[in-house]
Amino acid sequence: MSKAVATNDAIYLHMEQPDNLMYISGVITFARPLDVDAVQRTFGEKLLKFGRFRQIPQTAKTLSGYRWIEADQVDTAAHFHTHALPTPGDKATLEAAISALVSTPLPRDKPLWDMHIFHGYDGGSALVARIHHSIGDGIALVYVMLSSMEVFDEDENKESAPTTSRKKRPSLARQIGRPIGLAIRTPAALERILTAKPDPQTVLKGELGIAKHVTWSQPIPLHEIKAIGKSADATINDLLLTLLAGTLRDYLLEAGEVLTEEIHVAVPVNVRPMSKAYKLGNQLGSISLALPILEPDRWERLRLLKQRMDGLKTSPELLISYAATRIIGMLPKERARTILNNSRAKTSALVSNVPGPRTPIGLAGQAADTLMFWGPLTARGTLGISIISYDGRVNIGTFCDKNVIPHPEKIIDGFTDQFNAFRDDWQRM
Numbered sequence: 001m002s003k004a005v006a007t008n009d010a011i012y013l014h015m016e017q018p019d020n021l022m023y024i025s026g027v028i029t030f031a032r033p034l035d036v037d038a039v040q041r042t043f044g045e046k047l048l049k050f051g052r053f054r055q056i057p058q059t060a061k062t063l064s065g066y067r068w069i070e071a072d073q074v075d076t077a078a079h080f081h082t083h084a085l086p087t088p089g090d091k092a093t094l095e096a097a098i099s100a101l102v103s104t105p106l107p108r109d110k111p112l113w114d115m116h117i118f119h120g121y122d123g124g125s126a127l128v129a130r131i132h133h134s135i136g137d138g139i140a141l142v143y144v145m146l147s148s149m150e151v152f153d154e155d156e157n158k159e160s161a162p163t164t165s166r167k168k169r170p171s172l173a174r175q176i177g178r179p180i181g182l183a184i185r186t187p188a189a190l191e192r193i194l195t196a197k198p199d200p201q202t203v204l205k206g207e208l209g210i211a212k213h214v215t216w217s218q219p220i221p222l223h224e225i226k227a228i229g230k231s232a233d234a235t236i237n238d239l240l241l242t243l244l245a246g247t248l249r250d251y252l253l254e255a256g257e258v259l260t261e262e263i264h265v266a267v268p269v270n271v272r273p274m275s276k277a278y279k280l281g282n283q284l285g286s287i288s289l290a291l292p293i294l295e296p297d298r299w300e301r302l303r304l305l306k307q308r309m310d311g312l313k314t315s316p317e318l319l320i321s322y323a324a325t326r327i328i329g330m331l332p333k334e335r336a337r338t339i340l341n342n343s344r345a346k347t348s349a350l351v352s353n354v355p356g357p358r359t360p361i362g363l364a365g366q367a368a369d370t371l372m373f374w375g376p377l378t379a380r381g382t383l384g385i386s387i388i389s390y391d392g393r394v395n396i397g398t399f400c401d402k403n404v405i406p407h408p409e410k411i412i413d414g415f416t417d418q419f420n421a422f423r424d425d426w427q428r429m
Contacts (some may be wrong), residue, residue: 003068010329011325024373028127029094034363037114043076044080047144056068068168077115080116095214100212103211115128137281150365172249193317198346206404212400221393226311232299233306233346235309245301251414262290264289264346264348265288265348266288266289266350269286344380352386368390370395371390374386382404383401
């Protein structure tokens with residue numbers, strides 16, 4: 001049985017090139033060695049219940065140019081690989097191993113996903129997954145992964161970091177159902193999108209190479225992020241994006257850049273109800289956020305960023321971008337790439353924020369220590385920032401092109417420094 005690839009999924013097949021692979025990758029670490037057979041049985045049984053994990057995209061005469069074809073036989077063993085992590089088996093060693101993986105193409109004659117178990121990580125194991133973005137977006141794939149794992153502790157008092165405000169955001173359908181408001185705001189928003197100029201050419205931009213590099217931070221307590229943001233009437237997401245603004249400001253200044261213009265980040269936003277995440281596919285819009293990097297005072301940066309985020313929450317930009325991805329996916333591959341690349345040139349980074357599980361999850365009777373994910377550098381971007389919450393903590397990750405950003409650990413360290421500075425101020429209040 002075959003089915004046409006949806007146009008908003010096909011754009012990730014259009015964008016893929018040897019130096020710009022379109023995988024969502026993630027790592028889950030465990031304090032003790034994993035039982036490989038148990039892990040393979042768990043995911044082998046549960047992942048294959050989702051059709052996309054049994055199918056291969058092939059070129060076809062469809063609206064998107066592709067069709068999902070059912071694989072003759074899916075040998076789950078061929079999708080699982082085990083490795084001994086080289087000594088000293090620390091975080092830097094694991095980051096290097098994952099970086100090599102995310103720079104390597106998946107075989108195109110099998111469904112586009114695989115998993116790798118690295119033994120010897122800090123005395124335990126790490127599970128690394130690679131899944132092609134055409135199968136689903138970050139929200140959908142986190143749902144799939146977590147639905148295949150065990151929940152160890154139900155604590156309803158814990159929270160996860162939201163992708164926007166703590167207030168419930170109206171569904172896409174409800175927003176579309178406000179025709180008068182949209183009719184008034186859409187022309188101006190569309191004009192802003194179409195006339196936006198490219199971001200300044202800084203050290204955050206450059207020619208892509210094959211090699212990519214992933215990193216992630218030490219966990220930050222979610223309750224402290226919430227409390228600091230609340231002290232300024234800001235959301236968790238407002239503060240996290242302000243920390244990023246301060247981090248990139250310092251990174252650019254240290255690199256010798258003279259700051260005369262603000263830079264923008266693309267922020268994907270899920271537009272589907274969470275109850276529909278199991279359907280997979282990509283249901284994303286995107287907003288472009290100007291980071292207030294010209295402002296030296298961190299609390300004023302927070303005020304400015306909150307103001308901008310509040311404005312974007314009522315903008316039709318999200319709906320426009322969602323509709324645009326569906327249309328672009330109908331175009332011939334080279335034309336689609338050109339449009340997407342030109343659009344991405346108007347931003348300097350991609351920021352993905354996924355709410356993770358509030359309570360510990362795990363495999364084979366063992367709770368996970370760390371959860372981290374990375375989206376691809378869509379449309380030949382060079383810097384991706386990932387934010388995920390897990391069990392009352394928040395981790396920050398970077399996905400960089402090594403040719404452009406050879407030392408991404410400076411960004412991770414800078415993010416931690418920014419948080420510590422805000423926390424010191426807050427504790428003195």
